[in-house]
Amino acid sequence: MSDDRPLFPPRLPDKPEPPLKGANGTAPWPPDRSSDANEGTQAAGAGRADPAAFALPPVTGTGPTPITVDRPEFFVHHVDKIVNETRKQGILEGPPLPRHRIKQEPIVREGQWAETWQQALDPSGLHPRKHVLIIVSPRSYGSTTLALHLLAEHTGEDTDIVKLDADWKTPKVSWLPAEERRAYQVDLKDPEHDRISADFLTMLEEHARLLEKLGSYLVLNVAKDLWTDHYASVQSDIHVIHLTEPPRARSVVEVRLRTREAPGLIAYLHSVDKNKASLSRLDAVEAVRAADSIVLAWREHERLTDSPLPMDAPSSWSALDAGLAERIASALSDWRDKLDILFGETVSVHGGKDTSLPLEDRCLLLALAVRQSAPMPVVAIAARNLQHIISADAASESGFSSTTSAAFAGRGLRRRVVDVGAEVGSHDEVVFDQPGYGRAVLTYVWDNYEVMRDPLLKWLLSGDGSEANVHVVDAVAALTLRHGNLDHLVQLGSPTYPVKEELLSALLVQAVQDEHIGRQAWGILYGWASNKERATTVVTACRQVLNSPDVTSSQARMAMVRLRRAANSGHESARSEAYKVFVEQAQHPAGVVRLLTEVRTWQQSSRSRGSGTAAFLALMSARGATTPWLLSDEVPSEVDVKRALQDLLADIETAPDAIDRLTTWIRQSATDPGTYALVRDRLLPVLRGQKIFKASVSLMQALEHVSVDGEANAANDFWDRLVDPRVRTVIQLNSDSA
Numbered sequence: 174m175s176d177d178r179p180l181f182p183p184r185l186p187d188k189p190e191p192p193l194k195g196a197n198g199t200a201p202w203p204p205d206r207s208s209d210a211n212e213g214t215q216a217a218g219a220g221r222a223d224p225a226a227f228a229l230p231p232v233t234g235t236g237p238t239p240i241t242v243d244r245p246e247f248f249v250h251h252v253d254k255i256v257n258e259t260r261k262q263g264i265l266e267g268p269p270l271p272r273h274r275i276k277q278e279p280i281v282r283e284g285q286w287a288e289t290w291q292q293a294l295d296p297s298g299l300h301p302r303k304h305v306l307i308i309v310s311p312r313s314y315g316s317t318t319l320a321l322h323l324l325a326e327h328t329g330e331d332t333d334i335v336k337l338d339a340d341w342k343t344p345k346v347s348w349l350p351a352e353e354r355r356a357y358q359v360d361l362k363d364p365e366h367d368r369i370s371a372d373f374l375t376m377l378e379e380h381a382r383l384l385e386k387l388g389s390y391l392v393l394n395v396a397k398d399l400w401t402d403h404y405a406s407v408q409s410d411i412h413v414i415h416l417t418e419p420p421r422a423r424s425v426v427e428v429r430l431r432t433r434e435a436p437g438l439i440a441y442l443h444s445v446d447k448n449k450a451s452l453s454r455l456d457a458v459e460a461v462r463a464a465d466s467i468v469l470a471w472r473e474h475e476r477l478t479d480s481p482l483p484m485d486a487p488s489s490w491s492a493l494d495a496g497l498a499e500r501i502a503s504a505l506s507d508w509r510d511k512l513d514i515l516f517g518e519t520v521s522v523h524g525g526k527d528t529s530l531p532l533e534d535r536c537l538l539l540a541l542a543v544r545q546s547a548p549m550p551v552v553a554i555a556a557r558n559l560q561h562i563i564s565a566d567a568a569s570e571s572g573f574s575s576t577t578s579a580a581f582a583g584r585g586l587r588r589r590v591v592d593v594g595a596e597v598g599s600h601d602e603v604v605f606d607q608p609g610y611g612r613a614v615l616t617y618v619w620d621n622y623e624v625m626r627d628p629l630l631k632w633l634l635s636g637d638g639s640e641a642n643v644h645v646v647d648a649v650a651a652l653t654l655r656h657g658n659l660d661h662l663v664q665l666g667s668p669t670y671p672v673k674e675e676l677l678s679a680l681l682v683q684a685v686q687d688e689h690i691g692r693q694a695w696g697i698l699y700g701w702a703s704n705k706e707r708a709t710t711v712v713t714a715c716r717q718v719l720n721s722p723d724v725t726s727s728q729a730r731m732a733m734v735r736l737r738r739a740a741n742s743g744h745e746s747a748r749s750e751a752y753k754v755f756v757e758q759a760q761h762p763a764g765v766v767r768l769l770t771e772v773r774t775w776q777q778s779s780r781s782r783g784s785g786t787a788a789f790l791a792l793m794s795a796r797g798a799t800t801p802w803l804l805s806d807e808v809p810s811e812v813d814v815k816r817a818l819q820d821l822l823a824d825i826e827t828a829p830d831a832i833d834r835l836t837t838w839i840r841q842s843a844t845d846p847g848t849y850a851l852v853r854d855r856l857l858p859v860l861r862g863q864k865i866f867k868a869s870v871s872l873m874q875a876l877e878h879v880s881v882d883g884e885a886n887a888a889n890d891f892w893d894r895l896v897d898p899r900v901r902t903v904i905q906l907n908s909d910s911a
Contacts, residue, residue, distance in 0.1 A: 265348050267337040268725040275325040279428040281420040303412035305381035306392045309400045310416035315457030320392040324356040332356050338727040344369045346376040355389040362396045381410035422452040425460035441501045470504040504609035512617045536560040538593040542611035543648045549601040559632040619652045634672045650683040659693050666707050678713035695731050702738035708747035712739050716754045733767050740784035755791035789817045793834040801838045804855050818859045822868035836875045846882045
């Protein structure tokens with residue numbers, strides 16, 4: 174019996190059987206095959222998923238509903254209104270930002286920032302000067318904050334503010350959205366994919382006129398190194414502003430302390446010796462970190478002394494808490510003078526120990542800098558592991574530069590711990606209660622000893638699965654992402670690094686969520702998603718992103734594209750792990766929408782079969798109110814459920830999983846005759862399809878012990894309705910059936 178011919182003779186059903194329905198209650202129609210599902214590119218942040226052409230009700234409890242943008246055709250006679258229908262490919266999108274939330278965030282408008290603010294406004298000071306504004310500034314100066322506040326305070330309340338994600342290979346005006354009453358902001362900081370051209374600016378002028386008709390605005394924040402002497406005339410529809418100074422760092426710190434309801438700490442900031450902790454050289458990002466360091470110093474002080482947070486400024490300098498003042502001064506210090514001594518040349522000092530730390534003590538200090546607090550044996554092992562890695566790299570073999578006898582003749586571990594600035598409790602618990610100093614130590618070694626970077630990373634990422642991982646991940650992220658360069662992150666993907674997958678995936682999550690290098694990090698994940706050694710790491714990272722409570726629509730889309738690539742890679746472990754993520758997504762509304770996009774992409778393009786079938790199988794686990802969700806009227810009509818089931822049942826690889834899930838559907842509905850009849854009648858047309866005879870028989874065999882309402886046998890019921898009476902004597906339903 175050939176699989177190419179119908180295996181069941183045609184027969185009239187006992188009663189009309191309703192087809193599988195879509196969202197509008199009608200039978201699904203085949204999707205348009207003319208559209209090509211874009212699998213994404215290897216560009217950083219590229220790889221956009223083919224968006225669904227249907228709309229579902231807003232999902233509650235999953236953050237703000239993403240604003241879908243559409244681009245009207247150019248050169249129409251006039252644009253009165255843009256109807257937001259199916260989103261087209263090749264349009265930037267991003268999350269809407271609540272206006273009141275932006276206004277609540279602190280901002281400093283002094284000096285050049287105040288001048289820039291006025292330059293961006295029209296003569297009346299009410300609205301942006303132009304409908305397209307470009308702000309050029311060095312990185313980390315806070316220009317994005319300036320742009321968002323400008324839009325929040327000087328556009329109408331009925332204008333939605335949308336922060337776009339520039340996930341393109343190169344800037345294209347045709348990718349910029351244009352809708353009525355929108356205020357768009359986009360950062361251009363990626364040196365490989367955000368460098369704008371003169372042609373881009375020329376076309377942007379035309380886009381500016383379109384935005385003016387729509388009552389919308391666009392602000393581009395361009396990194397200074399990506400702006401190559403472009404010029405815009407005074408008559409241009411684009412207004413360009415150059416921001417050459419960051420906001421005053423001390424003011425940034427003060428306003429953030431007030432925002433965090435800690436104005437009493439400002440007096441301590443003023444008490445710090447400017448020679449020891451100068452804030453004048455800090456950019457906006459560093460100033461924010463300084464404010465966080467001050468709050469962290471107070472929390473340490475509160476934990477040790479049970480002192481309350483000073484809500485108001487002390488009446489006099491003498492009223493300052495000396496211990497807290499010392500901690501804040503320590504938190505703001507860069508420690509370079511002290512570290513220059515500790516990491517200087519080893520010299521003999523008359524009547525005392527060397528002022529420079531020997532190798533083993535430098536390793537000990539780094540171990541404490543990462544862990545802060547840990548049992549002494551843990552610290553000792555970590556320090557020796559680092560020393561082992563350093564010595565092995567230097568000598569190309571295992572072993573230490575000093576012998577056991579020489580090490581035993583030196584100072585004991587407790588003395589060394591105290592000498593590097595830590596304390597030892599009565600139970601041999603080491604406490605290095607100086608997180609600011611610890612960060613300074615790590616940064617100092619990273620910046621001043623280039624030869625140490627590789628062994629330092631190997632050491633940090635070769636730890637065990639203990640709770641210290643959170644400190645390790647923070648330390649590695651701070652070092653590898655320090656200068657906005659991802660070279661070291663790329664190296665970590667090499668098989669030569671003994672990296673724990675959970676550590677690397679956690680690091681990748683931090684990287685993709687970093688506003689400065691996030692898009693480049695997404696590009697790394699895209700490349701790794703098809704790599705056998707790193708595909709499962711990508712899946713783990715994408716799972717964490719999707720499960721984050723504050724995940725944006727853009728981040729979710731990036732994660733789903735990389736999961737698709739992993740599922741399509743052909744590596745069984747990656748496909749299996751991606752499927753587990755899909756099953757998790759099928760349990761909540763936002764995830765269901767994402768999976769439907771994968772299924773639709775699969776049904777329009779055979780390239781996405783792996784991820785499409787996995788997504789559909791995952792959706793088969795979604796429960797509806799009374800029947801399986803995929804058999805309900807909530808499924809969009811663009812998704813052909815009948816065709817998908819037949820494809821899965823006809824494939825020898827996916828048929829067992831599909832049969833297992835269909836069996837679950839029928840078993841769960843068998844307790845209610847009405848529900849069972851509905852499920853059965855919607856599955857019968859599927860099982861009469863060609864090429865699925867074996868799968869149909871296997872399903873009926875699996876239903877052998879399933880009774881309907883405790884009486885009729887489900888297997889016999891399906892058999893009687895599927896098999897023509899004329900061949901029942903030839904084909905028997907029993908355990909020996911093929």
